[in-house]
Amino acid sequence: MVxxxxxxxxxxxxxxxxxxxxxxxxxxxxxxGMVDHRTLLQGFWEWYWKEKRTRGYVPGNWKWSVx
Numbered sequence: 037m038v039x040x041x042x043x044x045x046x047x048x049x050x051x052x053x054x055x056x057x058x059x060x061x062x063x064x065x066x067x068x069g070m071v072d073h074r075t076l077l078q079g080f081w082e083w084y085w086k087e088k089r090t091r092g093y094v095p096g097n098w099k100w101s102v103x
Contacts, residue, residue: 063070080098087094
């Protein structure tokens with residue numbers, strides 16, 4: 037369990053615990069991944085330049101990826 041703090045809307049904090057392994061397991065079961073924003077951005081730009089070379093244009097937009 038990983039202890040942490042959560043700021044509630046009323047300004048008070050509540051203590052919570054997260055079983056990280058359980059969360060990661062449930063993500064894998066749902067075929068959902070988690071990545072930090074820098075890795076995501078790097079992957080996007082690699083894809084972007086590959087599409088640009090291959091097709092001559094890019095059929096996507098960075099804003100679509102982050103929404």
